[in-house]
Structure formats: C-alpha cells, structure tokens
Amino acid sequence: MIKSDSVLDAKGLACPMPIVKTKKAINGLESGDVLEIQATDKGSTADLKAWAKSTGHQYLGTVEEGTVLKHYLRKSSEEETREKKHPNVMKNEELQQKIDANQDIVVLDVREAAEYAFSHIPNAKSVPLGDLDEYLNEFDKEAEIYVVCRTGNRSDLAAQQLTAAGFKQVINIVPGMSEWTGPTGKSVY
Amino acid sequence: MSVKEMTAKEVAKKVINKEELFILDVRNESDFNDWKIEGQNIAILNTPYFDLLDGVEEIMDSIPTNTDVLVVCAKEGSSIFVAEMLSDAGLSASYLKGGMKAWSEYLEPVKIGDLTNGGEIYQFVRLGKGCLSYMIVSDGEAAVIDSTRNPAIYVEFASTIGAKITHVFDTHLHADHISGGRKIAEITNATYWLPPKDAEEVTFEYSPLEGGNVVTIGHTEIDILALYSPGHTIGSTSFVIDGKYLLSGDILFIDSIGRPDLAGLAEDWVGDLRETLYNRYRELSTDLIVLPAHFMIIEELNDDGSVAKQLGTLFAENHGLNIADEAEFRQMVTGNLPPQPNSYQEIRETNMGKITPDDDKQREMEIGPNRCAVR
Numbered sequence: 121m122i123k124s125d126s127v128l129d130a131k132g133l134a135c136p137m138p139i140v141k142t143k144k145a146i147n148g149l150e151s152g153d154v155l156e157i158q159a160t161d162k163g164s165t166a167d168l169k170a171w172a173k174s175t176g177h178q179y180l181g182t183v184e185e186g187t188v189l190k191h192y193l194r195k196s197s198e199e200e201t202r203e204k205k206h207p208n209v210m211k212n213e214e215l216q217q218k219i220d221a222n223q224d225i226v227v228l229d230v231r232e233a234a235e236y237a238f239s240h241i242p243n244a245k246s247v248p249l250g251d252l253d254e255y256l257n258e259f260d261k262e263a264e265i266y267v268v269c270r271t272g273n274r275s276d277l278a279a280q281q282l283t284a285a286g287f288k289q290v291i292n293i294v295p296g297m298s299e300w301t302g303p304t305g306k307s308v309y
Numbered sequence: 310m311s312v313k314e315m316t317a318k319e320v321a322k323k324v325i326n327k328e329e330l331f332i333l334d335v336r337n338e339s340d341f342n343d344w345k346i347e348g349q350n351i352a353i354l355n356t357p358y359f360d361l362l363d364g365v366e367e368i369m370d371s372i373p374t375n376t377d378v379l380v381v382c383a384k385e386g387s388s389i390f391v392a393e394m395l396s397d398a399g400l401s402a403s404y405l406k407g408g409m410k411a412w413s414e415y416l417e418p419v420k421i422g423d424l425t426n427g428g429e430i431y432q433f434v435r436l437g438k439g440c441l442s443y444m445i446v447s448d449g450e451a452a453v454i455d456s457t458r459n460p461a462i463y464v465e466f467a468s469t470i471g472a473k474i475t476h477v478f479d480t481h482l483h484a485d486h487i488s489g490g491r492k493i494a495e496i497t498n499a500t501y502w503l504p505p506k507d508a509e510e511v512t513f514e515y516s517p518l519e520g521g522n523v524v525t526i527g528h529t530e531i532d533i534l535a536l537y538s539p540g541h542t543i544g545s546t547s548f549v550i551d552g553k554y555l556l557s558g559d560i561l562f563i564d565s566i567g568r569p570d571l572a573g574l575a576e577d578w579v580g581d582l583r584e585t586l587y588n589r590y591r592e593l594s595t596d597l598i599v600l601p602a603h604f605m606i607i608e609e610l611n612d613d614g615s616v617a618k619q620l621g622t623l624f625a626e627n628h629g630l631n632i633a634d635e636a637e638f639r640q641m642v643t644g645n646l647p648p649q650p651n652s653y654q655e656i657r658e659t660n661m662g663k664i665t666p667d668d669d670k671q672r673e674m675e676i677g678p679n680r681c682a683v684r
Contacts, residue, residue: 136387139359162673163383170337171359 122183122192122308123233124156125149131160131188138164139171142193146177151197152250152274154180154234159189168193178270181238183308192234204272206279209292215266216302219243226259227266230278231297235270239297242305249274252281261287268293312392315379315403317415321436324348324607325417325614331376333368333402335361335391336383336409343651344677346381346412346437347607358387365394372400384408412437413676416462418444419615421600424551428527432600432615433462439604439679440486441616445550447527452476453493454548454556455483455602458671460492467497474499476524478533480558480602481545482507484571484657485650485679487671491515491662504537504544512662518546538589540582541567543574555597555620560585562601563609563618565682566629568646571653575643583638586630595621605682628684642683651677 128145130138138159146155157168165182168191172179180192218225219241227244229236236246247255249269259265265287269275272294279292323330329350334341335358345353356368372378372395380395380402382388388404395402405412416433423429428447435441435457443454444463451472453463456479467474474497477490481504491513494501502518503511520537536547541559545567548556559567566586569578597620604616611617624630632638650656652674658664659671666674 134386135382135384136358136362136390140362143359143362162669166339167337167357167359170339170357174357174360 122156122190122237123154124192125153127156127158129158130164131158133159134161135163135167139167142168142171146193146195149195151195152232153195154232155193155195156234157191157193159191160187162189165189165191178235180234181308192238194232194235204276204292204294206276206283206290206292208279208290209272209294210266211294212296212300212302215268215293218266219302225266226263227268227293228255228259228278229268229297230274231269235297237307239304239306241268241297241300242303244268247278249278252278256282256285259287262289264289264291266291266293269296270298272296311401312389312396313401313403314406316406317411317437318417320346320379320405320412321415321417321434321614324351324436325610329376331373331378332381333372333378333391333395334381335387336381340383340409344409346409349607352376358382358391361391361394365391365398369398369400374400378402379405381405381412382408384410409437409676410672414457414459414672416442416457417614418466419613421554421598421615421617424553428551430550430554430600431466432617433457433466434604434610434614434616435486438486438675438677441600441602441604443556443600445526445533446470446472449473450475450527452478452524452526452533453490453499454478455480455558456489456493458487458489458675460489460496463489463493464496473497476500476502476526476533478502478518478548479660480504480547480556481542482657482660483559484653485603486675487656488660504542504546506539507542507544508661510661510663520546536589538585540569540578540585542571543578543581545585549593549597552594553596553598554600555593556600556602558602559682561590561599561623561627561630562603562605562682563599563616563623564627565605565684566627566642568680568683569642570646571649571657575646579639579642582642583635590620591624593620595619595624599623603679603682605679605684646683647680650680651675 169179176196178194183190228247229244230249267275267278275292279290282290327349332353334355341355380388380392385408392402392404421430431444433442442456445452451467451474477494503515505517522535524533534549538547
C-alpha cells in the first residue's frame with residue numbers, strides 16, 4: 121500500500137480523460153502532495169510520464185493491480201529551487217563509500233512515502249519531511265545522521281530542523297536520489 | 310465548424326495517390342518517434358494532446374489553412390478532443406477514425422495481375438505496418454499467403470469475389486506480426502501450411518511445407534512451387550506462382566534484404582541468407598516479379614499502391630544483392646541491425662500457439678513498424 125494524499129478514480133475512462141482529470145486534480149493539491157491515479161487505459165502510463173515531464177511534476181511510478189493501473193505523481197513545489205542553508209553537506213558518492221564501509225549508518229529519506237516506495241537506498245529509513253517531528257526521539261542525538269531527498273532541498277530543511285532539535289552531526293546529501301547511482305531497493309513490485 | 314471523421318481507407322487512398330495532407334499527431338513523443346503515418350506529400354506535426362489541454366493557440370500558426378488537416382492519436386478519443394478545439398478556433402479538421410490502431414490494421418487490396426488460364430493475384434498492403442500478404446484466385450478457389458492477424462478481411466474478400474479459400478500458407482514463422490493463417494484455415498476448413506523447420510515448437514496441426522511441394526489452386530492448375538530459402542528464419546520458404554511471380558517472404562525486399570537475427574541466431578543464419586540470395590535466387594528467371602512480405606519505406610510503393618519489381622531489376626539495384634565480398638556482407642547484416650520489432654518474442658510465441666493473448670493485447674503487441682529488414 122503506497123501512501124498518497126489524494127486518489128483520483130479514472131477507471132474506465134479513455135484517453136484524453138485520465139490526463140484531463142489528473143490536471144484538474146493536481147491543481148487542487150498542495151505542492152509536494154502525492155496523487156494516486158487509478159486508470160484502466162493502458163496508454164495512460166506513457167502519457168502520464170510524458171505529461172509529468174512537460175509540466176515539471178514528478179512521476180513516481182505505476183503499480184499494476186489486476187486490470188487497474190495505479191499511477192503515482194508528486195506535485196512539484198517551489199521549495200525545490202530554494203537556496204540551501206544547512207552547512208554540513210556531503211556528495212552522493214561519499215555517502216555510497218560510507219555505506220560500503222559501514223552498513224549501520226543512519227540514513228533518513230525525507231521524501232514522501234510514495235517516492236520512497238518506488239526507489240530508495242537499502243536500509244534508509246522513510247521519514248517524510250512533514251512527519252519529522254514524530255521521529256525525533258527515535259535517533260541518537262550524538263550520532264551521525266545522513267539526510268537524503270530527491271534534490272537536496274527537503275533534506276536541507278530536515279537537516280536544519282534536526283540541528284535545531286539538538287542533533288549534533290547532521291549531514292545533508294546532495295544532490296540526492298535524483299542522481300543516485302548506487303544500489304536501490306523497492307517496497308512495491 | 311464541424312469535426313469530420315476520416316477512415317483509414319481514406320488516408321490510404323491519399324498515401325497511394327500522393328495527395329497532400331497535414332497530420333497533427335497528438336500522441337506522446339516516444340510513440341510518435343517509434344512510428345507514424347508516412348506519405349510522400351504528407352506533412353506531420355507532433356504535439357501531444359496533453360500539451361494542448363489549455364488550448365490550441367500555440368500551434369495555430371503551424372497548421373496550414375489550404376490543406377486538409379487530420380488529427381491522429383492512438384485510439385481516437387484525444388484526436389476528437391483536439392479536432393474540436395481546432396474547430397472552435399476556426400479551423401476545419403478531421404480525426405482518424407479508430408486512431409493508429411485502425412491505421413495499423415488497415416489493408417488495401419491491390420490487384421497485381423492476371424494468371425495464365427484465368428485467375429488473379431492480389432496483394433494486401435498494410436500501409437501502417439509495412440506488411441504485405443497475398444491472395445491467389447483461380448476458378449473459385451483461393452490461397453492466402455502471409456496473412457495478417459484479422460481473418461475476416463480475407464474471408465470477406467474471398468466471398469466478395471466468389472472464391473473459397475482452400476489453402477493458407479505462411480512463408481515463415483513471423484516475428485513482427487501475428488499471423489491470421491491458422492484462424493483462416495479453421496474458419497474455411499482450408500489446409501494450413503508451415504515450413505516444418507520453423508514449426509518445431511508449434512502446438513497445433515499443420516501441413517509441412519517443404520521445398521519442391523506443388524500445390525494447385527483451382528481447376529486451372531495454378532502451381533505454387535515452394536522453394537526452400539533459409540536466412541531470415543531457418544525454415545523460410547519462397548513461392549514461385551504460375552511461373553511468373555516470386556513471393557520472397559522476408560528474404561528479399563524491394564530495397565533491402567531480410568535480417569537473420571530474430572530468432573537469436575544471426576551468426577548461424579547469415580550464411581544461409583547469403584546462399585539463398587546469391588546462389589539459389591540467381592538460378593531463377595530474372596523475369597519473375599518479386600512480391601515480398603514487407604516494405605520498409607513508402608518510396609517502395611509503385612504508383613498503383615503495389616509493392617512489386619522484377620527480380621532482374623533487384624539484382625541490379627538492391628544494395629543487399631550487390632555485396633561481392635562475403636565478409637562485408639556478414640558485417641552488413643549482423644553488425645548494423647536496426648532495433649528489433651516491438652514484442653517480437655511474444656509475437657513468435659503467439660504464432661507458435663504457445664501463448665494466446667486476448668484481442669486487445671494482440672493489437673497492442675503489433676503496434677509499431679515491422680523492422681524485418683536490413684539495408
């Protein structure tokens with residue numbers, strides 16, 4: 121089960137309606153929200169991908185359940201072009217080296233649960249930015265904590281929040297999952 | 310202004326008659342790049358429908374006002390949607406009925422010629438996919454060769470001209486389209502022939518088509534001489550019909566030759582392909598009219614829409630028949646292969662009877678160009 125903020129039923133609708141409806145639905149969502157689109161038109165997968173690319177929204181993936189295709193889209197947000205403020209950053213490649221050297225390091229993935237589900241660093245823990253407060257007591261304030269998102273912006277915000285909450289060694293990973301070339305895991309198939 | 314429908318048949322006429330047509334293809338870019346409607350006087354613009362949801366203003370300047378305008382999509386829904394917007398903006402446009410699915414399946418029957426002692430040979434041109442199939446008719450009997458997926462087209466055509474289908478052939482196990490051969494044979498109680506070397510894994514009964522087989526259609530004895538010609542597949546067979554026509558299957562095309570790799574054995578079969586093209590075909594009369602199972606580019610069509618040329622002309626003009634050096638030939642047919650046809654493994658398994666996808670799935674598997682040739 122993939123977590124989404126809103127579900128659109130486009131089952132039984134033929135092209136162009138699944139995308140016409142998706143466009144309307146996404147207009148009503150907040151930036152960063154995940155929309156689940158249920159469709160039965162097989163052409164909808166390629167079209168949604170291409171539409172997301174041309175509009176800047178993020179296509180996360182598609183899960184097939186019988187004859188129903190469940191597509192996941194994340195509404196793009198302006199936050200992602202903001203200047204980064206957390207001083208302690210590390211590149212993707214260096215994090216990969218740390219992981220190779222030590223399996224037990226703490227990696228927090230602060231993207232939405234649906235983004236995490238389709239592709240994430242093995243052993244990374246899913247802690248969506250919006251829910252970060254609820255997880256503060258689960259981690260050691262003295263430990264090194266690596267924070268990753270798609271492009272390094274949400275993880276920058278998370279790193280600032282964690283530091284403000286008393287965590288001593290918080291490292292923001294840049295650029296993040298958008299350019300991650302190391303191994304990944306999936307929690308949907 | 311109103312939105313009119315245009316059928317695949319009407320589009321086919323425009324392609325064959327080289328009429329002018331402006332196509333606005335509103336499928337996504339990757340589908341468009343994979344495959345589109347082509348014609349010598351067809352201009353085409355690709356703008357996905359989902360980039361036009363807010364209106365067509367941005368593309369209005371790119372659409373001519375003095376040519377027929379046709380909006381095309383995968384099935385037809387989006388093309389109606391866009392054609393209506395064009396119409397609201399003051400531009401009269403048609404949409405393609407049934408979309409690219411209908412275009413992919415449309416067959417244009419073209420009469421190739423008369424046979425000795427009466428009888429005719431017809432070519433069915435599948436413009437959307439480049440597949441060519443044949444019907445040979447004599448004295449109320451008919452044979453179908455390399456049929457496409459939908460048996461009804463052939464069964465109805467035969468009934469229109471008052472013939473009964475008695476024999477159905479596939480020159481080889483196809484990898485680019487699903488054969489309707491077995492179904493036609495079932496419907497008409499005809500004999501279904503397949504080359505046994507291509508049919509080792511098939512799950513149904515068939516009559517083994519072997520070099521030297523002679524099958525007679527009608528009382529006027531139109532002989533079909535099977536000629537073993539491996540290369541595209543190990544069992545590939547050509548036919549000489551009425552001593553006049555050479556049905557070359559996927560071995561020899563007008564402007565290209567067959568590719569030997571679609572069953573994963575390019576290195577093994579390239580030698581067979583060369584043997585067939587450079588020795589076996591050389592023994593045939595150069596007056597034979599070559600009728601292949603495919604065309605690759607629209608320029609291969611004759612003015613009447615047929616795809617046919619004298620063997621002697623091909624010996625002179627087809628690049629693939631004019632590579633003296635064997636190593637260079639090998640390099641050309643194995644080193645420079647185009648992408649494989651979409652879903653070709655599943656298509657092969659369907660043609661062997663190993664899998665039976667539903668109609669929609671079969672249609673989807675066939676979408677796209679045939680890619681059976683190397684140039």
